Amino acid sequence: MSISIYFNPLDKACKNVVGAVREGDLLQLNIFLLKKDRTITPWGENKTYFKSETPAQSACKSPDKNAFLRLNHDGETPEFYLMTQTDFGWSISLRIHEIGLYYYSFYVETEGNIACGDMEMGYITQDMHDIQGFLLTVYSKDYKTPDWFKGGVMYQIFPDRFCKVGTMPHIKGRVEREWGELPYFRPNEYGKILNNDFFGGNFKGIESKLPYLRKLGVTTIYLNPIFEATSNHRYDTGDYKKLDPYLGTEKDFTELVQAAEEHGIRIILDGVFNHTGDDSLYFNKYGNYPELGAYQSQESPYHSWYKFDEFPDKYRSWWGIDILPEINKSSKEYQEFILGKDGVLNKWLRFGIGGYRLDVADELPSFFLKSLRKSVKKSNPEAIIIGEVWEDASDKIAYSERREYLQGHELDSVMNYPLKDAIIRYIQTENAATLVQTVRALVNHYPKQTIDCLMNILGTHDTVRILTVLGGIHCSNKEEIAYSDAYLTPEQKEIAIQKLKMAAVLQYTMPGVPCLYYGDENGTEGHRDPFCRTCFDWKNKNDELIRFYSKLGKLRKEFQNVFKDGEFKELEVNGGFLLYKRKKANEEIYIYVNNSSARQLLTLPNKCKDYFTNKILKKQLTVEPYSYGIFEKIIVE
Secondary structure, three states, X not given: OOOEEEOOOOOOOOEXXXXXXXXXXXXXXXXXXXXXXXXXXXXXXXXXXXXXXXXXXXXXXXXXXXXXXXXXXXXXXXXEEEOEEOOOEEEEEEEOOOOXXXXXXXXXXXXXXXXXXXXXXXXXXXXXXXXXXXXXXEEOOOOOOOHHHOOOOEXXXXXXXXXXOOOOOOOOOOEEOOOOOOOOXXXXXXXXXXXXXXXXXXXXHHXXXXXXXXXXXXXXXXXXXXXXXXXXXXXXXXXXXXXXXXXXXXXXXXXXXXXXXXXXXXXXXXXXXXXXXXXXXXXXXXXXXXXXXXXXXXXXXXXXXXXXXXXXXXXXXXXXXXXXXXXXXXXXXXXXXXXXXXXHHHHHHOOOOOEEEEOOHHHOOHHHHHHHHHHHHHHOOOOEEEEOOOOOOOOOEEOOEEOOOOOOOOOOEEEOHHHHHHHHHHHXXXXXXXXXXXXXXXXXXXXXHHHOOOEEEOOOOOOOOHHHHHOOOOOOOHHHHOOHHHOOOHHHHHHHHHHHHHHHXXXXXXXXXXXXXXXXXXXXXXXXXXXXXXXXXXXXXXXXXXXXXXXXXXXXXXXXXXXXXXXXXXXXXEOOEEEEEEEEOXXXXXXXXXXXXXXXXXEOXXXXXXXXXXXXXXXXXXXXXXXXXXXXXXXXX
């Protein structure tokens, strides 16, 4: 009969460092050999939610055979290291002095391998050929992420659709729309969607709503592109050094940044450095700019920025979209223009912004990201750099290259799409296992300083509105989306809002920083682009939902120390029921979501207070079906 073991990389009794490890630091790994013929699960067999998950010494025994650590750098042959026998199992201590991605597992003589299971837990397997090792990121000893960002609340704004103050200037080729109309979605006679309809959202509009954002608890505003461009989404940059005139002037932007700072809010910009627009100062396909563009002449100062297969009409573009010619990031001229002392990054950092979110980070090669980080941090060491990465960023492979985003020389953080997808799946399926598996993997794979900066989203300008998703609205094409059947009935919306509240509780209390997509707090619906980019409805506000999000924002502020860099630990996963805590020093916050039809009975630790009602809770708490709750442990002097 196989031995029973306990190894959990998120338990400091098994691995002294939770998550990634700094180069050169001591790493100690312990395997517990159990007397009973079973594997201890991380939440125990008797629901002792508030006790240690590590097996007691009395449950362990001394081994009578050798065990080995199997360790390899990514892509290299594994090496085996003899572990020390202990009273509880086996142990090994080592230091890794080269940053990078590693995999490790254990081998016990005559028994087999202790490999990584679905929940990042160790289990015995006889398979010698396809061992699933535990992932280990080793990051640079100099890697730091900005403290000001941690523990706060982000708010993403699509600038044209948030708030408008004043009138729009008249610009040729742009269609001015009335606030609240349905965005254009049909192609023109040539089959192209121009995205040339504008509603006039601007800097002054955002500035006017800063008190509203402060009440929501917002500490960071993330703006989609604001530079001059042809389209309303502005991902087709026309001029990196000019603001779009519909948004306002540099004076308006300066006043916005300064006013935001007075409200305790910093602004980060969207950095679109993989491609430009074809109608840009640099490519100038249509001759709308006075300078000689790369499309017009091989003598253009911007010609090295782009890759032409056959000049001028066959050129590389982002995903083959010819209005977005792709940048040659190896161009020294382009690197100097963006990254140099007087380059684009530094120009806008001098306005006092808090950093950048990098569009399509997978398209930006490592050498470019490393140079970008050096440039940004030299200008402002506290500026944050967040990458658009849709998968686990620790072991991502893009264009056949293993990426190094989180090893200390590239990004501070990434958009947390894995968590978004896992939360939605949990709400839809009433099964918490996949959500927990996702969170455990991220905590185990990422450096702690990255975890605390993760951009936790439920929706963005690139996704279907979260309320539409949770409402179960499905459409096969944009014509269907435009009709009323693509929107929820009042009854359906009420149910979807209750699901949204569950999702938001998770978003606001999981490790990382919640990012609220503008209008989600107002119950905005909408399918994919452009319907997820409609105007904020300031005339018809959902005050009850806004108050709910304000309450969550207040929670983040009241327990900022806990959410800034506190410990995360799940305590029970039982079907649709999930219980976990956030802790730092003596502060403890417990969060539960019961996305199931079954009642749950919790025995509480000491004296607790319900955050939403301020009531002191009894020793036992009955959790109703399809409910959520947050309670804090009261310190008794």
